[in-house]
Every structure is written in structure tokens, then in C-alpha cells.
Amino acid sequence: MKASIEDVARRAGVSTATVSRTFSKPHLVSEHTRRKVQEAADELGFFVSRSAAILKSGRMYRVALLFGGTQIDWFTARIIEGLNSVLRDAGYDLVVYPIGDDEARQAFFDDLPVRGNADAVIVSSFDVGERQRQRLEQAKVPLVGINSNSPAFSASVGIDDSQAVTTAMHYLMNLGHRNIAYVYEKFSNSLQYSSHARIDAFERICGQTPGMQGTIYDIDPGVEVRGAVIGALVNAAERPTALLCHQDSIAIPFFFTMQQNGLRIPGDISVMGFDDSQFAADVGLTTIRQDPVASAAEAARLTIDLIEGRPPEDPHLMSPTSLVIRSSTVAPAG
Amino acid sequence: MKASIEDVARRAGVSTATVSRTFSKPHLVSEHTRRKVQEAADELGFFVSRSAAILKSGRMYRVALLFGGTQIDWFTARIIEGLNSVLRDAGYDLVVYPIGDDEARQAFFDDLPVRGNADAVIVSSFDVGERQRQRLEQAKVPLVGINSNSPAFSASVGIDDSQAVTTAMHYLMNLGHRNIAYVYEKFSNSLQYSSHARIDAFERICGQTPGMQGTIYDIDPGVEVRGAVIGALVNAAERPTALLCHQDSIAIPFFFTMQQNGLRIPGDISVMGFDDSQFAADVGLTTIRQDPVASAAEAARLTIDLIEGRPPEDPHLMSPTSLVIRSSTVAPAG
DNA sequence: GTTTCATTTGTAACCGGTTACAAAGTTGCG
DNA sequence: CGCAACTTTGTAACCGGTTACAAATGAAAC
Numbered sequence: 001m002k003a004s005i006e007d008v009a010r011r012a013g014v015s016t017a018t019v020s021r022t023f024s025k026p027h028l029v030s031e032h033t034r035r036k037v038q039e040a041a042d043e044l045g046f047f048v049s050r051s052a053a054i055l056k057s058g059r060m061y062r063v064a065l066l067f068g069g070t071q072i073d074w075f076t077a078r079i080i081e082g083l084n085s086v087l088r089d090a091g092y093d094l095v096v097y098p099i100g101d102d103e104a105r106q107a108f109f110d111d112l113p114v115r116g117n118a119d120a121v122i123v124s125s126f127d128v129g130e131r132q133r134q135r136l137e138q139a140k141v142p143l144v145g146i147n148s149n150s151p152a153f154s155a156s157v158g159i160d161d162s163q164a165v166t167t168a169m170h171y172l173m174n175l176g177h178r179n180i181a182y183v184y185e186k187f188s189n190s191l192q193y194s195s196h197a198r199i200d201a202f203e204r205i206c207g208q209t210p211g212m213q214g215t216i217y218d219i220d221p222g223v224e225v226r227g228a229v230i231g232a233l234v235n236a237a238e239r240p241t242a243l244l245c246h247q248d249s250i251a252i253p254f255f256f257t258m259q260q261n262g263l264r265i266p267g268d269i270s271v272m273g274f275d276d277s278q279f280a281a282d283v284g285l286t287t288i289r290q291d292p293v294a295s296a297a298e299a300a301r302l303t304i305d306l307i308e309g310r311p312p313e314d315p316h317l318m319s320p321t322s323l324v325i326r327s328s329t330v331a332p333a334g
Numbered sequence: 335m336k337a338s339i340e341d342v343a344r345r346a347g348v349s350t351a352t353v354s355r356t357f358s359k360p361h362l363v364s365e366h367t368r369r370k371v372q373e374a375a376d377e378l379g380f381f382v383s384r385s386a387a388i389l390k391s392g393r394m395y396r397v398a399l400l401f402g403g404t405q406i407d408w409f410t411a412r413i414i415e416g417l418n419s420v421l422r423d424a425g426y427d428l429v430v431y432p433i434g435d436d437e438a439r440q441a442f443f444d445d446l447p448v449r450g451n452a453d454a455v456i457v458s459s460f461d462v463g464e465r466q467r468q469r470l471e472q473a474k475v476p477l478v479g480i481n482s483n484s485p486a487f488s489a490s491v492g493i494d495d496s497q498a499v500t501t502a503m504h505y506l507m508n509l510g511h512r513n514i515a516y517v518y519e520k521f522s523n524s525l526q527y528s529s530h531a532r533i534d535a536f537e538r539i540c541g542q543t544p545g546m547q548g549t550i551y552d553i554d555p556g557v558e559v560r561g562a563v564i565g566a567l568v569n570a571a572e573r574p575t576a577l578l579c580h581q582d583s584i585a586i587p588f589f590f591t592m593q594q595n596g597l598r599i600p601g602d603i604s605v606m607g608f609d610d611s612q613f614a615a616d617v618g619l620t621t622i623r624q625d626p627v628a629s630a631a632e633a634a635r636l637t638i639d640l641i642e643g644r645p646p647e648d649p650h651l652m653s654p655t656s657l658v659i660r661s662s663t664v665a666p667a668g
Numbered sequence: 669g670t671t672t673c674a675t676t677t678g679t680a681a682c683c684g685g686t687t688a689c690a691a692a693g694t695t696g697c698g
Numbered sequence: 699c700g701c702a703a704c705t706t707t708g709t710a711a712c713c714g715g716t717t718a719c720a721a722a723t724g725a726a727a728c
Contacts, residue, residue: 016716021677051715054388071411077411080430
């Protein structure tokens with residue numbers, strides 16, 4: 001049988017209260033007693049059961065992470081890493097909830113499985129409606145957003161998508177590109193926040209720049225579809241001289257399919273990504289770098305502040321992005 | 335204030351026991367009473383607090399996943415997905431613990447943060463020593479291994495690494511390759527179980543096959559180092575005609591660096607990966623496919639059986655692997 | 669030697685359900 | 699109608715710590 005606090009108290013010749021204090025508030029126990037208790041605890045193999053502490057404090061020491069899709073992609077993996085690193089040290093655990101689609105999301109907020117089961121909810125890369133926010137509010141669970149600055153969130157950390165795309169476009173335009181294509185993967189409308197901001201920025205800039213031609217390709221996931229896009233690019237009357245991809249993970253396969261279709265990068269077409277993820281350096285991909293691990297760590301700190309009743313002075317943070325120039329972009333030929 | 339079971343009992347005009355039963359063992363409550371209680375609960379916005387149930391049952395409804403490294407790579411991400419899908423339905427949460435290095439691992443087993451905090455520990459892709467196993471045993475926490483068949487585990491799910499490498503080698507040898515290089519990333523010795531099995535198989539086969547030349551390259555992570563390996567390959571007096579990579583993620587960057595060094599795939603050299611991960615299909619990489627999501631789901635089921643005291647009939651499972659032939663491998667020139 | 673205040677320790681109520689046990693209510697059947 | 703057997707509900711102990719409050723101890727001040 002597992003040793004209880006009473007066993008330890010008896011063995012150390014003190015009260016259960018003293019044992020409890022030894023572990024939860026050691027400064028309230030005299031050096032001498034503390035040592036005695038520690039000894040008794042070690043001999044009995046005692047350790048504080050977390051469940052009892054949880055019950056009494058009413059806190060679950062658990063934070064839920066919601067993310068769109070069912071796959072943990074590069075970005076989500078980094079978010080988990082960043083959150084975990086901070087939360088773990090503060091005594092909180094992270095529990096991840098993949099939200100496949102809009103329906104799943106609705107179901108989540110209806111059932112609210114985190115009710116009395118998580119101290120806070122962190123949402124990555126998708127928006128939350130007013131009604132859903134209210135559900136959480138009424139359950140008194142703080143809501144923190146990553147990569148989303150919707151006013152629904154008590155706190156948020158994100159990047160300036162618009163600014164980042166502007167930087168990318170200015171870079172390409174300074175190289176001389178005037179016919180640029182933007183490629184992104186189709187997504188369930190409300191599940192991907194940042195997508196809109198980036199695409200909007202692309203359209204805005206193209207609209208504002210005289211003589212600028214911009215095309216948007218939204219592709220389904222899958223090799224074949226990507227091939228079709230390439231076909232379209234190859235045959236386009238006025239083929240774009242540069243390709244700006246919504247994420248690196250879209251850009252990388254193009255390196256191969258392009259080649260198979262007789263197009264060289266960057267000779268025939270420049271390619272830019274977004275994220276500076278895994279293989280970007282390997283393939284020499286020019287991209288916009290962001291640091292989701294750091295952002296997530298920041299988000300975790302905000303979350304803990306909210307849980308523990310310390311309203312953060314500045315609850316809406318913007319993480320920096322930077323342009324990383326590699327070999328996949330050059331001035332257009334001719 | 336959050337409504338308690340007593341509030342509901344009073345409102346519904348029944349005892350707290352009846353309310354409790356309504357939620358935990360509905361079949362013990364009459365239809366009529368149940369409805370009354372449900373109604374009262376809904377009106378008060380009552381929901382069963384998990385912590386109290388946890389305390390009473392002694393179970394945490396939480397499973398810990400340990401994995402080597404600090405990064406969630408493709409494989410680990412898939413494992414998390416697979417585990418989560420099954421665990422969640424059974425009412426368990428998954429908590430992930432990255433174990434950076436051997437020291438961190440030792441620290442983990444010494445402190446045993448899962449004590450009274452997790453109902454089971456699942457270990458992905460690394461071995462656990464006898465002493466560490468005993469630590470857990472004495473804490474009465476079942477230990478399940480993924481991609482590791484060490485006898486230390488109460489249950490395990492893995493692939494037959496040796497068989498898989500044999501399949502790959504036979505395929506390459508049947509194509510005519512007699513000079514094959516194996517490439518893997520250096521790893522902390524005890525943190526990567528499967529590595530050994532694969533490398534051992536490679537060496538064994540090379541040794542058994544007359545006229546076979548096999549070289550092993552262990553590289554550090556990083557673009558530059560990979561470049562150096564390529565240099566070595568290019569200049570090798572008898573350059574290998576095929577490259578077998580320990581994981582796809584090693585193979586993929588080679589597609590670029592090879593090209594930059596004037597080598598064509600598969601014309602000058604055939605390349606094979608292992609995993610069939612993210613970009614393998616995109617680049618036409620011949621590889622060994624495994625399904626870590628399915629394996630992890632299986633592992634989760636075994637884990638739950640162990641937690642709930644149903645010893646699994648067959649606790650050590652082997653997941654299938656298969657050869658996926660794409661365009662990166664051909665018969666050697668000449 | 670008191671009085672006062674700070675430190676250390678003990679007693680017991682409490683967190684919020686769960687469940688063993690007992691009691692009350694129903695139904696079936698001779 | 700009486701009694702057995704089953705269903706439904708209530709009472710209260712219990713899970714394993716935490717903490718408010720009180721008491722005891724010790725040190726400093728008068």
C-alpha cells in the first residue's frame with residue numbers, strides 16, 4: 001500500500017499538518033522538524049498525491065491547447081514545445097486537443113471537456129467566435145490565443161502577418177519582380193486565422209502597386225494537385241517570375257515538381273516560403289522567419305499570469321519576424 | 335460560485351448520493367429521478383468536478399509520454415496523434431515529457447514526476463535500464479514501449495527494424511547495387527533504440543553478402559556537415575551507387591545538396607529513406623513505410639488494459655512495414 | 669518576572685464527490 | 699395477506715491532503 005500522510009506523521013512523531021507543510025510550505029516548518037519528516041517520508045517511500053492537492057485548491061494544474069486539423073505540423077509541434085517548457089516548470093501540464101473541423105470545434109465548446117479539467121485554454125491559429133468565448137468566460141476559464149489577435153482572447157501572442165508579407169513583397173519587388181503568385185493550401189474557413197491576414201496583405205500590396213500582377217492559387221493538399229498548379233504556372237501566358245508560399249511546407253515540394261517540369265529555381269522562377277522551418281536551410285529557401293517556440297513560451301507565461309490572478313500588464317504581444325535571404329530568390333531573368 | 339453536488343441535490347429534492355449516481359452510474363437511478371436531477375443540474379450549470387472523482391478512485395486518468403530529444407519530430411508527432419486518439423476516448427489525457435539527454439532521463443526516473451501523477455508511462459524510441467524500470471515498478475506504474483522491445487517493458491509495440499532493413503537491402507541488391515552507404519544522425523547512445531537494430535542489420539547483411547561493400551556515415555545535424563558527407567561521397571575512390579538513410583528526414587536534404595554538388599538522383603546515385611514521412615511522396619523517395627499512428631493507437635490500448643488491470647493477451651506487438659518504391663532508386667549505371 | 673510578539677505545531681473542518689451499508693418502497697407469488 | 703426478492707434512495711464514512719484557528723513554545727522587551 002502507498003504510504004499516506006498519516007503514516008509519515010506517525011513515524012516522524014508529528015501531526016499531519018506538519019507533514020503537509022513540510023512539502024507545500026517548507027518555510028513554515030523548523031529546520032529540525034523538516035529533516036525528521038523528510039527522513040520518515042523517504043523511508044516510507046511517501047510522495048504527495050497530486051489529486052488531493054488538486055481537490056483542495058480547485059485548480060487542475062492543467063492547460064488545454066486547441067489546434068486546427070488533426071495533424072501536428074511543424075508549427076504546432078513548435079508551439080507544444082514552447083508551451084511545455086514554461087508550463088512544466090510552473091507545475092502545469094499541457095493537454096492537446098486536435099480540432100478536426102468546424103463541427104469538432106463547435107462540439108468542443110458545447111461539451112467543454114475542459115470544464116473543471118483545465119485551468120486555461122490556449123488556441124493556436126484559429127479564431128474563436130463570441131458565443132464560444134462566452135461559454136468559456138462563464139466557465140471562468142481564461143482563453144489565450146497564439147497566432148490570432150481576435151478580441152475574444154484574454155491574452156494573445158502573434159506575429160504581424162501583414163507586416164511580414166509586406167516585407168516579403170517589398171523584397172521581391174526590389175529584385176524586380178512584377179508578376180508574383182501566392183500559393184496556399186485550402187483550409188476550413190474559420191479554422192485558420194493567420195491565412196486571411198497574409199492573403200489580404202498580398203492582395204492589398206498588389207492592388208496598390210502600379211504595374212503589379214498578382215495571382216492567388218489555393219491548392220488542395222496532395223502531390224497531384226500541386227502538379228496541376230505547376231502545370232498552370234508553366235503554361236500561364238505570362239508566367240509569374242516569383243512564387244510566394246504561405247508556408248515553407250508548401251514551397252519545399254515545389255523544388256522537386258518544378259524540376260520535373262523543367263523549371264529551375266531560381267533561374268526560371270524565384271520561390272519564397274514563410275516560417276523558416278525544418279528543411280528551409282537545406283534547400284536554400286528564402287523565407288520569413290518566425291520563432292513559434294518563443295511565442296508559445298510567451299503565451300504560456302501570459303496564461304499562467306491569468307490563471308493565478310495576475311492580470312498581465314500587456315496581454316497582447318507581437319513577436320518579431322525577419323527576412324532570411326537564401327538562394328531560391330534572384331532578380332527575374334531578362 | 336460553481337454549483338456543487340449538494341446544490342443540485344437540494345434543488346432536485348434528493349440526496350447527494352443520488353445525484354452522484356445519476357452521473358457515474360445512471361443505471362442505478364430510476365428514470366424519473368434521473369430526469370429530475372439532470373434538470374436541476376442543467377439549471378445550475380453543474381458539472382462533475384474531475385478532481386474529486388480522481389481523489390476517490392486513486393487514478394489520475396493521465397498517461398505520460400517520454401521521448402528523446404527536445405524536438406517533436408515527424409515520428410513523435412505521429413505518436414502523439416495516435417496515442418491521443420485512443421486515450422482521449424477512454425477518458426485519459428496525454429502529457430508529454432521531452433527527455434533531452436541521458437542526464438535528463440536519469441533525473442526523470444530519480445524524481446519520477448509521474449508518481450501519483452500519471453497512471454502509466456509510455457516510452458518512445460529509447461531503452462530503459464533495469465534500474466529505471468524497477469523505479470517505476472515500485473511506484474506501480476505500468477511501462478509501455480513504442481519502437482523498443484526491451485524486456486523492461488510491461489508491453490510494447492514496435493516494428494521489426496532488422497526485417498525492414500533486410501527488405502530494403504534486398505531490394506537495392508536485386509537492382510544490382512554492391513556498394514551501399516548507410517547514413518544516420520549521431521545520437522546520444524542510449525536514447526535511440528531503433529538506431530542500433532537498423533545499423534546492426536545493415537552491417538550483418540553487408541558482411542554476409544560476398545562482394546558487398548558497405549560504408550556507414552554518422553553525421554551531426556546541420557547543413558554544413560551534410561555537405562561534408564557529400565564531399566566524401568563524391569570523392570570516394572569507389573563511390574557508393576546507393577544511399578540508405580536511417581530516416582526520410584536525412585534523405586530529403588540530400589536531394590538538394592547532391593544536386594548542388596553535381597550528382598543526379600537516381601542517375602548517379604540511388605537514395606532510399608525510411609518512414610515514408612511528410613515529403614517522401616513529393617520528392618519521389620523510395621522508402622520503408624511504417625504507420626506510427628496505428629502503432630501508437632495500439633500502444634494506447636495496451637496501456638489502458640494494463641492500467642485497468644486487464645493483462646493483455648499478447649503484450650508485445652509488431653507493426654508491419656512495407657517497401658514503397660518511387661523514383662529515387664534505379665539500377666546502378668554501367 | 670511579566671508582558672508582548674513571532675515562530676512552530678496541533679486540532680479539526682473542509683475540498684467535492686463516491687460508495688458501503690441500511691432502510692424504504694415495489695413487485696411477485698403462494 | 700404475508701413474506702421473499704429486487705429496486706431505489708438515503709446516511710455517513712471516506713479518499714488524502716490543506717489550512718483556518720487555536721495553542722504552545724521561545725525570544726525579546728520592560
